[in-house]
Amino acid sequence: MIECFSQGDSAGLINPFFGDGILHALKSGQIAARCILEKTQHDYTRAIGREFKTNFDAALKLSKFFYQWPKFATSMVFAVQAQRGLQRG
């Protein structure tokens, strides 16, 4: 039987807020290789979830907030930047 593992972009492993995916592509490849070596292919989807779910869920919440109120969110980013600038002196 031929088994396939979707990884990286093809598995939808793109951070919903930042849009980055290189690290997820590499990590999902590593997880697939480990599952093959340990003969735990059935656990691949769950292992991917364990690796990325918390991070992606948080990023999704953040992106919903930002895209719902883009002006407010952008002004918050500028306010934080300004405050950091003041703290540094």
Ligand SMILES: Cc1cc2nc3c(=O)[nH]c(=O)nc-3n(C[C@H](O)[C@H](O)[C@H](O)COP(=O)(O)OP(=O)(O)OC[C@H]3O[C@@H](n4cnc5c(N)ncnc54)[C@H](O)[C@@H]3O)c2cc1C
């Ligand atoms: C403009 C832009 C900027 C980005 N900037 C960042 C960044 O700063 N940081 C970050 O982390 N991510 C960034 N990303 C996202 C990142 O590039 C992807 O998430 C990452 O490359 C996904 O890797 P991958 O291996 O899943 O897919 P890919 O890198 O797309 O690799 C898939 C490969 O498969 C090949 N292929 C497709 N179909 C077939 C076929 N039928 N037969 C054989 N080969 C095939 C393709 O030619 C390609 O080489 C950016 C993306 C874009 C478009």
